Amino acid sequence: MKGLLEHMGIEPGRLHFSWISSAESTKFVDVVSQVTESVKALGPAQNFIKREPKVA
Amino acid sequence: MRKAAYVQYAQAVPLKYAIDSANCIYFQKGKCRACEKVCPTKAVDFTQKPETVELNVGSVVIAAGFKPFDPSRFDSYNYANYKNVITSMEFERMLSASGPSMGHVARPSDHKDPKKIAWFQCVGSRDLNKCDNPYCSAVCCMYAIKEAVIAKEHAGAGGLDCSIFFMDMRTHGKDFEVFYEGAKKQGVRFVRSRVHTITEDKATKDLSVRYVTEDGALAEETFDMIVLSIGLETPPETVELAKKLGLELTSGRFAQTGSFTPVSTSREGVFVCGAFAGPKDIPQSVVEASASAVSAGQALAEARGALTKTKEAVPETDLRGEPPRIGVFVCRCGINIAGVVDVPSVVEHAKTLPGVVFATDNMYSCSQDTQDTMAQIIRDNRLNRVVVAACTPKTHEPLFQETLINAGLNKYLFEMANIRNQDSWVHKENPEAATQKAKDLVRMGITKAALIEPLPEAELDVNQTAMVAGGGISGMSAALALAGQGYETHIVERSDRLGGQALNLHKTWRGEDIQAKLAEMVAAVTKNPKITVHLGTEIAGVDGFVGNFKSALSKGGQTTSLDHGVAVVATGAGELRPSGYAYGKSPRIVTSLELDKKFMANGALVTGLQSAVFIQCVGSREPERPYCSRVCCTHSIESALEIKRRNPDAGVYILYRDIRSYGERETLYRQAREAGVIFIRYSVDRKPVVEAAGDTVGVTVFDPILGRTVQIGADLLCLASAVVPNDNTALARFFKVPVNAQGFFVERHAKLGPSEFATDGVFLCGLAHYPKPIDESIAQGQAAASRAITLLARKKIRMNGQVAKTNPALCSSCGVCVSVCPYKAPSFTTQGPFTGKAEINPVLCKGCGLCVASCRSGAINLKGFDTNQIMAMLEAM
Amino acid sequence: MSEFQPKIVAFLCNWCSYGAADLAGVSRLQYPPNIRVVRIPCTGRLSPKFILSAFRRGADGVWASG
Numbered sequence: 001m002k003g004l005l006e007h008m009g010i011e012p013g014r015l016h017f018s019w020i021s022s023a024e025s026t027k028f029v030d031v032v033s034q035v036t037e038s039v040k041a042l043g044p045a046q047n048f049i050k051r052e053p054k055v056a
Numbered sequence: 057m058r059k060a061a062y063v064q065y066a067q068a069v070p071l072k073y074a075i076d077s078a079n080c081i082y083f084q085k086g087k088c089r090a091c092e093k094v095c096p097t098k099a100v101d102f103t104q105k106p107e108t109v110e111l112n113v114g115s116v117v118i119a120a121g122f123k124p125f126d127p128s129r130f131d132s133y134n135y136a137n138y139k140n141v142i143t144s145m146e147f148e149r150m151l152s153a154s155g156p157s158m159g160h161v162a163r164p165s166d167h168k169d170p171k172k173i174a175w176f177q178c179v180g181s182r183d184l185n186k187c188d189n190p191y192c193s194a195v196c197c198m199y200a201i202k203e204a205v206i207a208k209e210h211a212g213a214g215g216l217d218c219s220i221f222f223m224d225m226r227t228h229g230k231d232f233e234v235f236y237e238g239a240k241k242q243g244v245r246f247v248r249s250r251v252h253t254i255t256e257d258k259a260t261k262d263l264s265v266r267y268v269t270e271d272g273a274l275a276e277e278t279f280d281m282i283v284l285s286i287g288l289e290t291p292p293e294t295v296e297l298a299k300k301l302g303l304e305l306t307s308g309r310f311a312q313t314g315s316f317t318p319v320s321t322s323r324e325g326v327f328v329c330g331a332f333a334g335p336k337d338i339p340q341s342v343v344e345a346s347a348s349a350v351s352a353g354q355a356l357a358e359a360r361g362a363l364t365k366t367k368e369a370v371p372e373t374d375l376r377g378e379p380p381r382i383g384v385f386v387c388r389c390g391i392n393i394a395g396v397v398d399v400p401s402v403v404e405h406a407k408t409l410p411g412v413v414f415a416t417d418n419m420y421s422c423s424q425d426t427q428d429t430m431a432q433i434i435r436d437n438r439l440n441r442v443v444v445a446a447c448t449p450k451t452h453e454p455l456f457q458e459t460l461i462n463a464g465l466n467k468y469l470f471e472m473a474n475i476r477n478q479d480s481w482v483h484k485e486n487p488e489a490a491t492q493k494a495k496d497l498v499r500m501g502i503t504k505a506a507l508i509e510p511l512p513e514a515e516l517d518v519n520q521t522a523m524v525a526g527g528g529i530s531g532m533s534a535a536l537a538l539a540g541q542g543y544e545t546h547i548v549e550r551s552d553r554l555g556g557q558a559l560n561l562h563k564t565w566r567g568e569d570i571q572a573k574l575a576e577m578v579a580a581v582t583k584n585p586k587i588t589v590h591l592g593t594e595i596a597g598v599d600g601f602v603g604n605f606k607s608a609l610s611k612g613g614q615t616t617s618l619d620h621g622v623a624v625v626a627t628g629a630g631e632l633r634p635s636g637y638a639y640g641k642s643p644r645i646v647t648s649l650e651l652d653k654k655f656m657a658n659g660a661l662v663t664g665l666q667s668a669v670f671i672q673c674v675g676s677r678e679p680e681r682p683y684c685s686r687v688c689c690t691h692s693i694e695s696a697l698e699i700k701r702r703n704p705d706a707g708v709y710i711l712y713r714d715i716r717s718y719g720e721r722e723t724l725y726r727q728a729r730e731a732g733v734i735f736i737r738y739s740v741d742r743k744p745v746v747e748a749a750g751d752t753v754g755v756t757v758f759d760p761i762l763g764r765t766v767q768i769g770a771d772l773l774c775l776a777s778a779v780v781p782n783d784n785t786a787l788a789r790f791f792k793v794p795v796n797a798q799g800f801f802v803e804r805h806a807k808l809g810p811s812e813f814a815t816d817g818v819f820l821c822g823l824a825h826y827p828k829p830i831d832e833s834i835a836q837g838q839a840a841a842s843r844a845i846t847l848l849a850r851k852k853i854r855m856n857g858q859v860a861k862t863n864p865a866l867c868s869s870c871g872v873c874v875s876v877c878p879y880k881a882p883s884f885t886t887q888g889p890f891t892g893k894a895e896i897n898p899v900l901c902k903g904c905g906l907c908v909a910s911c912r913s914g915a916i917n918l919k920g921f922d923t924n925q926i927m928a929m930l931e932a933m
Numbered sequence: 934m935s936e937f938q939p940k941i942v943a944f945l946c947n948w949c950s951y952g953a954a955d956l957a958g959v960s961r962l963q964y965p966p967n968i969r970v971v972r973i974p975c976t977g978r979l980s981p982k983f984i985l986s987a988f989r990r991g992a993d994g995v996w997a998s999g
Contacts, residue, residue, distance in 0.1 A: 004981070010988055016996040022952025029482075029957050029964045031998070032943075036965040039939040039994030159961065448955045449972070450947070477958030478970055489938075489966035496969055858974070876977075905978025921974055926983055930990050933942060933969050 011042050061091055070424070075100070097425075114359070115325050115352035118301075118311070119345065122331035123291035125180025125189070127284050133179070138256045139165040140263055140281045144175070144199060147283045151206050161207055163281055165261035169214065170280035173207065174265070175200040176251055177222040181287030181335075182722055191308040192722040193287030193335040197226040200285045201236055204244045219245040219279075221267065224714040228686045229337060230806065230826040231796075233677055254282060270760050288335040301326060308720050310334045315564040315831040316573045319348040319838070327352050334719045339810040340832065346811060346839035353845075354540040360849075372510070373464045375440050380506045383414040383439035384498065385430060387421035387446035389476055396480040398491045402445065405495045411506045413437060421446050427459045434463035441505040445473035445498045466510030468857055468920060473501040496933060503932035504925045511857030511919050514898045518603035518851055519621035522844060523548060525595060525787065528556020529574070529830055530822025531626030532581050533837030534844075538624075539586035541845055546588045546618055547581070548595055548609060554578045556628050557823065562652040563698070564830055565690045565724050571656065598623075598790035601900055602817030603853050607790075622817045622844040625801060626837060627787060629823035632675040632778040639775060642748035647674075647777045648691050655698055661772060667707040668699050668772040669755045671744055675778035677713065678740075683798055686827040688776035689716045693724050695774060696733045708733045709768055711744050711757050736766065746773060779827035791818045792879075800826055811839040819844050858920035859901035860908055864890035866915035873907035873916060882907055939993035943968040944983065946976050950998035968996065975999075 002012040016035045020027050060080040061073050075091070077083040082102065092100040124145045128136040135141045140163050149155040150162070163170050177200060181193040204218035225246065227236040240246065249267040256263055257278075264278040290309040298305055304312040304322035311321050311328040319327050329344035330336070336344075353360070384406040388394035399417045406415040414437045418426050421444055434442065442465070444456050449472040457467035475494040483490040522538045524531045527549030538545045547554070555578060561570045581587050596610040607618045631649050639645050644661065646654070654662045670692040676685040689712065696708045710733060717725040729735065736759050738744055744757040753773040759766045781799035788795045793813045794802040801824050804814045812819045819840035822833045847853070862873075864885070869892050873882040881900035885893050896907070896916070905918045917923065945951040951972055957964070973979060976999035987995045 005984075005988070014988070014994045015984065016994070018950070018996070018998045020950045020953045020998055022949050022956065024953050025956035025960050025962060028950060028953035029962045031996075032964045032968060035941060035994060035996045036939065036967045039941055039967075040937060042939075042993070043937060044939070045988065045991070045993045448958075450952060450955055474955075474970065474972075477955040479958075479966075481958035481961055482964055483966040484961070484963060486966055493966050493969070500969065500971070904975035905973065906975065909978055909980040918974065918978060921978060923980070923982070926971060926973070927986055929971050930942065930983065930987050930992075933940065933987075933990060933992070 010045065013038050013042050014045060073099075114356045115327060116301075117327045117329060117348045117352050118297075118303075118321070118332060119328070119330045119348075120290075120294040120297065120332045122288040122335065125187070125193075125286040125289050127179050127286055130179070130186055132253045133176070133282075133284060134254055134256065135284060138254065138261070138263060139163075140256075140261055141254060142281065142283055144196065144203065144283050144285045147203055147207075148199070151203065151210070159210065161210060163261070168280075169211070170216065172217040172279045173204070173219070173281045173283060174277075174279045175204060175218070175220045175283045175285050177220065177285045178250065179284040179286050180289065182223065189287060189289055189308065190723055190726060191310075191335060191720045192226065192718050194226070194718040195335065195337045196285040196287060197222065198229060198232050198235075198337065200283070201227070201239045201244065203283065205235075205239050205242060208242060208244065217245070218243075219247055219277075221247045221249055221251050223248070223250055224716065226714065226716045226718055228684045228716045228718055229339070230683070230800070233684045234682050237682065271763060272761075288331050290332060294332060303328075306334075306720055307723060308334075310720065313831070315566055315568050315829075316577070316834060318831040318835040319344055319351050325355060336719065338807045340835075342808060343810050343832070343836050343839045346842035347835040350537045350541070350838050350842035350845065353842075354537070357541045360541075370462055370464045372461075372466055373440070375466075375469075375510060378440055380411040380441050381413045381437065381439050382409075382411045382441040382443060382502055382505050383434060383437060384412055384416075384443045384445065384502065385421055386415070386417045386494075386498070387444065387476075388417055388419050389446060389480075390420065393446070393476050393480045393494075396484055396487050396490050397475060397494045398487070401491060402475075402494050402498055406443075406445075406498055406502065409499060409502050411441070412502060414439060422452055422455055427455070427462075430459050431463040434460070434465060439463075440465065441469050441471070441508065443471050443473060443498065443501045443505050445475045445494065445501065447476040448472070448474050448478070468511040469505075469508060471501045471505040471508065473497040500929040500932045503928045507922070507925045507928055508920065513854040513857045516603050516853050516855060516899055518848060518853055519605070519619055520544065520848055520851070521546065521618075521620040522622050522624065522841075522848070523605070523607060523618060523620040524624040524626055526556065526626035526628055526822065526824070527551075527554040527581075527589065527591070528626060528628045528822060528833075529558045529577070530628075530833040530837035530840075531556070531624065532577055533834040534624045534626060534819075534821055534841040535581060535587050536577075536584065537838045537841035538844065539584050541841075542586070543845070543848055544586055544588075546590060546620065548590045548593050548607075550592070550594050552592045554581060554589065554591075557630070557649075558830065560631075560649040560652055561830070562655045563694060565694050565721050570830065595787065595790065602815075602847070605817065622819065622847055623791065624819045624821060624837075624840045624844060625787065625791070625793070625813075625824055626820075626822045626840070627782055627784060627824045629779050629781045629800075629827065632681075632780045634674050634775045634777045637671060637674065637744075637773070637775055638746040638748045638753070642753060642773075644751075644753050644771060645746070645748060645773045645775065647775050648688060648695065651695055651772075651774045655695070662699070662702065665699055665703055665706050665771050667768065667770045668696070668709070668774065669753070669768055669770040670696060670708075670710045670774045670776060671746075671755075672710065672712040672715075672776045673740075673778075674775040675780075681778055681780070681798060683827075684716060685776075685779040686716070687779065687829050690721045690724060690829065692774065692776045693717060693721075693728045693733070697724070697728055697731060699772075700728075700731045700733065704731070707768075707770075709755075709770075710735050711738050711755070712736075713738065713740060737761075779823060781824060784824065791815055793818055793820075800824065811836050812843045817844075817847060855899050856903055858903040858918070859898045860896050860903065860905065860916050860918045861898075862894050862896055863915045863917070864893040864895070866913045867893040868913045868915070869893055870912060872910050872912065876906050876910050878904075878906070939967055940991070941968045941994040941996055942987040942992045943970045944973050944976070944979050944995070944997040945970050946999045947972055947974050 018031045081088040251265045251267045266276045327348040329348040330341040403415045521544045524535045524547045527547045535545045558574050593611040597608040599606045603621045747754040752769045755768045804812045821836035821840040882896045885895045908916045908918045
């Protein structure tokens with residue numbers, strides 16, 4: 001999946017997977033923070049965004 | 057102190073205010089009535105008087121509970137005078153996120169973060185000198201460890217030093233021993249000592265204590281805070297109530313019950329559960345609650361349903377052809393949401409979105425009156441989709457779906473936006489971003505709502521027959537309870553007789569003769585016309601699902617089939633065959649069960665015994681079996697007393713790690729000490745050494761009190777061997793239920809669902825769940841039956857409507873869905889125009905969506921989580 | 934002027950991570966407000982199409998958690 005994204009010009013660091021059980025709230029917070037940080041570091045996504053305005 | 061108008065506590069049902077007349081100015085001084093004037097709904101009524109209501113009932117269940125012990129009377133701990141000495145209950149409130157300090161632990165004297173806290177165990181328990189509570193309160197060891205671990209976690213990097221002063225660490229509950237070992241690893245210090253006195257530094261309010269360490273040295277230490285682990289006791293009002301009802305009480309002032317009738321009081325028709333039937337934790341209380349319900353119901357089985365009122369069903373509105381008319385309710389949840397998120401702006405935003413015809417905010421959406429208002433709004437505005445932005449669908453979706461049903465809407469025309477648990481609570485410091493997130497989440501929910509459709513729920517008859525796997529004590533008690541309520545029950549027992557492990561046992565801790573009681577129970581089962589017993593029979597396979605199981609029973613190579621609606625798993629456990637301690641090298645070295653057999657047979661070995669040694673924790677609380685077997689301490693003490701009864705001069709030694717005679721079993725421990733049984737503690741890294749030499753058994757053990765090694769020559773060595781589960785893998789696979797690392801079955805919920813599985817229609821009791829004594833096994837057998845009956849009594853069940861459905865026109869018959877489904881829901885159609893195409897049984901489908909994602913042809917849709925719905929949510933983001 | 938705030942789509946399994954997220958709320962743990970949660974019944978429901986679609990709709994990141 002990450003390879004496919006890279007192929008399309010999306011940095012693999014934008015996609016994250018994790019496994020957290022329903023009791024692991026602290027792990028949840030750790031992962032959210034880490035995912036947010038890693039995406040933040042990559043800056044706004046520039047590629048693959050549908051450019052033309054969407055007709056509602 | 058609370059105000060005169062108060063809510064009992066945050067989770068009270070109903071969550072309504074009441075007036076405390078002792079603190080109300082109007083009731084005390086005759087003037088005020090301010091609340092009456094400001095109440096917009098005119099709910100305050102000062103004319104109300106206490107009234108006596110008379111009820112005509114067939115059975116009574118008493119669940120009067122306990123009162124936390126009040127340590128003010130202990131002058132040596134100075135709880136009344138030293139601010140930083142608090143009770144465990146007060147500490148519990150400090151740790152609670154909804155408590156007075158919002159989950160922050162602070163010293164009462166100066167509100168500073170404590171750096172060093174001590175817990176003192178057994179305050180108001182196991183104590184006949186300073187109070188009249190001879191029993192162990194059974195829960196304090198575990199809650200103290202839990203409090204210490206949570207406090208340490210909350211303190212985080214700043215660090216918190218936690219010490220627990222105890223006599224015996226009693227972590228005999230399921231998974232408790234692992235938690236105890238984990239706490240040690242996390243740095244909680246355990247000190248085996250009972251501290252006598254606390255002194256306070258007048259200036260700093262620090263608390264210093266002096267205590268004797270195990271090797272006899274005197275130690276002195278200072279703490280910032282001391283938590284008294286207070287015990288449980290029966291309040292005087294309950295003692296009074298028991299007197300009025302003519303109920304017998306134990307020496308510890310708990311309701312007297314019997315091991316074979318664990319929830320029956322001394323008075324017929326009056327049942328008991330929870331801490332009034334002896335101090336106990338939540339799971340055991342829940343077990344007894346179910347057990348007492350089924351026992352109370354048994355006498356009334358014939359009258360069941362006679363007084364029930366049937367709720368009038370609101371006909372479901374036909375929505376075909378109607379465009380979406382979406383109603384949005386944004387919950388303030390008091391200040392829980394509105395304190396962070398700008399609720400009015402979220403409402404305004406919702407109003408601008410396509411399809412939304414109504415949007416408003418609620419103070420508490422889940423309150424009964426708001427529910428009624430919402431149903432009215434739905435009808436008045438002819439809403440056909442409802443979005444509630446509030447807490448979490450995991451807890452509140454069913455409630456709001458009920459509101460939709462009451463308003464005549466299909467319950468699936470509902471969507472929730474989680475703006476509390478996943479927004480306002482977790483972004484407190486950032487109200488702006490939280491409001492933006494709330495708007496996004498509401499918009500995503502509304503967009504999805506526009507695409508959702510009413511879903512039908514498959515309805516299914518529940519087969520009214522029960523199958524009980526296992527004919528031991530717990531299985532039989534489950535069967536008797538089921539049959540007592542009129543249900544056909546089949547007991548499947550692998551061996552050739554009923555009774556299970558109880559056949560090997562001599563006496564209960566209360567002194568009841570187990571074989572006599574067991575024979576009565578077996579007779580009751582055998583002659584009950586509703587119970588069929590299949591001896592020498594094994595379960596070879598299970599097909600089907602809740603309400604419609606089909607089990608293959610194999611007996612002597614022949615297989616028959618049994619249709620049943622529910623199943624109770626009561627497959628029991630066995631005794632570990634010890635390795636080590638010279639077991640097998642001498643006829644004088646036996647296990648606990650072997651000793652019981654000898655008592656029952658009055659064999660040569662147990663007559664004229666001069667000396668006997670018991671070694672505890674043989675195979676339990678070891679790395680390969682990291683659990684306490686719960687029954688062995690009490691069992692060995694009872695056997696030691698039996699030897700003393702037969703020969704009062706016999707020397708009897710119990711070598712133990714912690715004596716875990718929990719609850720009122722503590723009285724037996726005291727009796728044993730009074731009778732002269734000698735207890736010597738050993739530590740796990742210095743185990744006793746056994747030598748079988750000639751006609752005696754030599755046992756060498758290090759006595760930490762004497763500080764030297766003791767040698768005992770014994771006529772008998774009894775090894776208190778672990779309780780080990782049977783091999784449950786096949787049954788676990790048949791019913792799709794989990795087994796833990798130690799081989800015990802895993803219940804639905806460790807606290808709130810101890811007698812049932814997460815798999816619908818399958819229930820659990822007895823030793824297969826966790827080691828437990830006879831009274832608890834019987835209570836759990838009754839509890840499993842009670843839970844099963846709630847399902848059987850419904851006669852029909854409705855299945856979740858959010859299931860996968862195939863479109864046969866697109867299906868390429870590749871079979872991927874058939875092979876990936878963990879629940880065997882998809883299959884190939886065998887007749888009609890779509891023969892060979894996949895179809896999905898909505899009853900078996902759990903709605904996980906695995907087949908949907910794996911279908912190459914896009915031929916499967918998951919109702920309620922459709923591809924177009926999820927895509928629309930992404931679009932709305 | 935203000936720091937870049939990415940938009941991240943989180944596909945959370947109803948039984949696991951979604952529960953953990955609820956519990957994080959109950960425990961009042963605090964975390965960055967950038968995720969937008971899409972509740973799915975199980976990660977098995979997650980199809981690569983959703984991930985691609987999320988990026989296509991302008992998400993800066995996607996997080997799938999079981």
